[in-house]
Amino acid sequence: MHTPLLLDRLLQIADLLHRDMSREYEGTELSPSRMAVLWTIHHAGPVQQHTIAEALDVTPRAITGLVDALEAAGYVERVPDPADRRARRVVLTSDGVALMTRTVQEHAGLNATLMAAVPEADRECVEMAIAAIADRLAELVSEAATAAGTDAS
Amino acid sequence: MHTPLLLDRLLQIADLLHRDMSREYEGTELSPSRMAVLWTIHHAGPVQQHTIAEALDVTPRAITGLVDALEAAGYVERVPDPADRRARRVVLTSDGVALMTRTVQEHAGLNATLMAAVPEADRECVEMAIAAIADRLAELVSEAATAAGTDAS
DNA sequence: TATTGTTATACTCTATAACTATA
DNA sequence: TATAGTTATAGAGTATAACAATA
Numbered sequence: 213m214h215t216p217l218l219l220d221r222l223l224q225i226a227d228l229l230h231r232d233m234s235r236e237y238e239g240t241e242l243s244p245s246r247m248a249v250l251w252t253i254h255h256a257g258p259v260q261q262h263t264i265a266e267a268l269d270v271t272p273r274a275i276t277g278l279v280d281a282l283e284a285a286g287y288v289e290r291v292p293d294p295a296d297r298r299a300r301r302v303v304l305t306s307d308g309v310a311l312m313t314r315t316v317q318e319h320a321g322l323n324a325t326l327m328a329a330v331p332e333a334d335r336e337c338v339e340m341a342i343a344a345i346a347d348r349l350a351e352l353v354s355e356a357a358t359a360a361g362t363d364a365s
Numbered sequence: 366m367h368t369p370l371l372l373d374r375l376l377q378i379a380d381l382l383h384r385d386m387s388r389e390y391e392g393t394e395l396s397p398s399r400m401a402v403l404w405t406i407h408h409a410g411p412v413q414q415h416t417i418a419e420a421l422d423v424t425p426r427a428i429t430g431l432v433d434a435l436e437a438a439g440y441v442e443r444v445p446d447p448a449d450r451r452a453r454r455v456v457l458t459s460d461g462v463a464l465m466t467r468t469v470q471e472h473a474g475l476n477a478t479l480m481a482a483v484p485e486a487d488r489e490c491v492e493m494a495i496a497a498i499a500d501r502l503a504e505l506v507s508e509a510a511t512a513a514g515t516d517a518s
Numbered sequence: 519t520a521t522t523g524t525t526a527t528a529c530t531c532t533a534t535a536a537c538t539a540t541a
Numbered sequence: 542t543a544t545a546g547t548t549a550t551a552g553a554g555t556a557t558a559a560c561a562a563t564a
Contacts, residue, residue, distance in 0.1 A: 215492075216496075217472065217473065217476040218476055218479065218480060218491070218492050218495060219472055219475055219476040219479065220472070220476075221492075221495045221496055221499045222375075222378055222379075222382065222495065223382060224499050224503070225375055225378075225379065225495075225498065225499050225502060226375075226378065226379030226382055226383065228499070228502045228503055228506050229375065229376060229379055229502070230379065230383075231422065231506060232502075232505070232506045232509060235506075235509065235510060235513060236509070243553075243554085245553080245554065245555090260522075260523095261522075261523065262521080262522060262523080269384065270554090270555065270556090271555070271556060271557080272522075272523060272524085273523085273524080273525090273555075273556070273557085274554065274555050274556080275523090276523065276524065276525090277553085277554075277555085278554085281553090293522095296521090296522080296563080296564075297562080297563060297564085298521070298522045298523070298561095298562060298563045298564070299521090299522055299523075299563090300522090300523085319370065319372055319373070320370065322372055322505075323370040323371055323372040323373075325501070325505065326371065326372060326498045326501055326502060327371060328501075329494075329497040329498050329500070329501040330494040330497060330498065331494075334490050334493075334494055337487050337490060337491070338371070338490070338491055338494040338495075339368075339371050339374075340487075341482075341483040341484075341487055341491040342371055342374045342375065342378075342491075342495075343369075343374055344482040344483060345378065345479045345482050345483065346374045346377050346378050346381070347482070348478070348479055348481075348482040349378060349381045349382070349385075349479060350377070350381055352385070352475075352478065353381050353384060353385045353388075356385060356388065356389070357388060360388060396530075396531085398530080398531065398532090413545070413546095414545075414546065415544080415545060415546080423531085423532065423533090424532070424533060424534080425545075425546060425547090426532080426533070426534085426546085426547080426548090427531065427532055427533080428546090429546070429547065429548090430530085430531075430532085431531085434530090446545095449540080449541075449544090449545080450539080450540060450541085451538095451539060451540045451541070451544070451545045451546070452540090452544090452545050452546075453545085453546080519564100520563100520564080521562100521563080521564070522561100522562085522563080522564095523560100523561085523562090523563105524559100524560080524561075524562100525558105525559085525560075525561095526557105526558085526559080526560100527556100527557090527558085527559105528555100528556080528557090529554105529555085529556080530553105530554085530555085530556105531552105531553085531554085531555105532551100532552085532553085532554105533550100533551080533552080533553105534549105534550085534551085535548105535549085535550085536547100536548085536549080536550105537546100537547080537548075537549100538545100538546085538547075538548100539544100539545085539546090539547100540543100540544080540545080540546105541542100541543080541544070541545095
């Protein structure tokens, strides 16, 4: 048995994060996909649905369903867009803002717990390295998607 | 805009890896879930389906569907279990073995590409740190799952 | 004409529950 | 009685396609 590759560790972490989030939200009106919509609105402010669709790289149809669910649960509201009567802006309700505030705090707490597993002297180096890996991976995925899109057209 | 947390970077990497895998397999008989089944068999050898279900933390019913698809695609075969006539062992076909051999090589290649984004002097430290973070996260998720299970019972 | 978002429909993945065959 | 796996059914998430309202 040899040491797992860094990539294997990253895949393990990906699986654990997704599993933990799914478990955390089970029995509630939330889910990883719905949280992704809330993060987009949290970061971008009131947005049109097609903007969310582009940010998450899914079709507008998928956003219709996710926003329907979030609106029914009381976390977001569809409001008229004064500049375009076809569109509506999706905004966080006060419940939505409170949820995201709590979630940001929980993220910071989990981040601190995980960083505590790394020797203090190594932390800056590790943060830089993971950022570099994430950026490199984003480039690769973007190139692969472009190549696939070119093939298909 | 402050520097993203390490956790945010890990979530970004998780999303990119899943997205890239989904794109890579689109239009084929494969998918991330089906690949997870193949990885389990690749590592454990011929296994009963309930063993795969436990390894992936899904219900046996889900495995029935995934193995059905993989068998139809020619990557695995269900063979009788000589020790238990209720069960069948799932084994890789020669196509399945060839696929996993290719995939292991592709993983090693991607791993090397990503590690190239990290200064050579930092690599060992980063590998150790990510392993420590993965182990810590696995503990946390396991504890949370146990706590949730205890609550429910 | 192009864009925004919806309804209609279908597929994958997953869960629970009821059932068969075997242990 | 318990276990291995299946069928039946349901729900979430996503895709394509056709359509409405507006730009």
